[in-house]
Amino acid sequence: MANGDWFLYEKIDSVAVLTLNHPESMNIVNKEMFSQLHEMQEEIEKDTSVRALVIKANGEHFSAGIDLNILKEIDSQFVAENLNWLQRLYGRWQEWPIPVIAAIHGICYGSAVELILGCDIRIAAEDLRISIPEVRFGLSPDMGGTVRLTQLVGLGQAKRLILGCEELDAAEAKEIGLVEIVVPREKLEERATKLAKRIAGMPPMAIRLAKKGINLANESSLAAGLAFEQAQSIYCCGTEDQNEAIDSFFGKRRPNFQGK
Numbered sequence: 001m002a003n004g005d006w007f008l009y010e011k012i013d014s015v016a017v018l019t020l021n022h023p024e025s026m027n028i029v030n031k032e033m034f035s036q037l038h039e040m041q042e043e044i045e046k047d048t049s050v051r052a053l054v055i056k057a058n059g060e061h062f063s064a065g066i067d068l069n070i071l072k073e074i075d076s077q078f079v080a081e082n083l084n085w086l087q088r089l090y091g092r093w094q095e096w097p098i099p100v101i102a103a104i105h106g107i108c109y110g111s112a113v114e115l116i117l118g119c120d121i122r123i124a125a126e127d128l129r130i131s132i133p134e135v136r137f138g139l140s141p142d143m144g145g146t147v148r149l150t151q152l153v154g155l156g157q158a159k160r161l162i163l164g165c166e167e168l169d170a171a172e173a174k175e176i177g178l179v180e181i182v183v184p185r186e187k188l189e190e191r192a193t194k195l196a197k198r199i200a201g202m203p204p205m206a207i208r209l210a211k212k213g214i215n216l217a218n219e220s221s222l223a224a225g226l227a228f229e230q231a232q233s234i235y236c237c238g239t240e241d242q243n244e245a246i247d248s249f250f251g252k253r254r255p256n257f258q259g260k
Contacts, residue, residue: 006032007021011047015052015193018054048259052099054101054103056103094215101192102123103191105124110132110133110141122179123182124173124183124188128179131165132165135162136165204241204259241258
């Protein structure tokens with residue numbers, strides 16, 4: 001896959017790494033970034049050998065969020081015609097059968113927060129400063145921010161962060177559940193890659209169904225979640241990968257999963 005102006009892409013074995021690469025502008029989000037992210041998603045989605053994705057950024061900061069100049073250029077008509085696509089852009093990670101891990105550091109504001117909220121797991125460097133300040137600029141978060149932040153941290157914390165536009169450090173972000181892991185800055189990429197490799201080494205269908213089951217549990221009733229557990233268990237029991245997992249465990253050897 002060719003690198004774009006906005007992103008660098010590499011794949012090491014079954015782990016892909018997508019890197020925001022405009023450090024000179026603090027990786028500010030603009031229309032070109034949205035377009036190239038869509039193109040990258042299309043290409044990664046086609047590569048069935050990818051079993052985990054890490055999203056990170058070059059430079060001192062993950063991203064300062066949306067380019068405010070965009071807000072001067074767009075109107076309600078533009079929003080009506082494009083917002084559904086933009087919302088899916090950040091939510092598409094949840095449609096994938098693989099885990100998507102965000103490795104964030106420095107400043108992570110606004111639209112960048114909505115980007116990482118769409119990921120499965122968030123790992124933060126100790127120097128993280130995170131804020132979702134759209135209300136300050138006369139808007140409400142509109143790319144999943146109000147929904148996913150509320151699901152992740154709860155009603156009261158979501159209102160504090162969105163209505164108050166407060167900035168959190170890494171420790172407080174972890175305390176309220178906004179990020180899952182905090183590490184020293186120099187360990188960030190290593191920790192994210194280590195977790196991605198660990199998950200990528202698991203049976204692919206088990207990862208796909210476990211992710212889907214967790215998402216379903218977060219969005220629906222207990223009865224629906226239990227019904228999905230029954231269906232996935234009926235499917236998984238006796239698959240080639242399940243037998244391989246058990247045989248390799250007892251044989252004390254590295255498993256070779258085929259996604260079957």
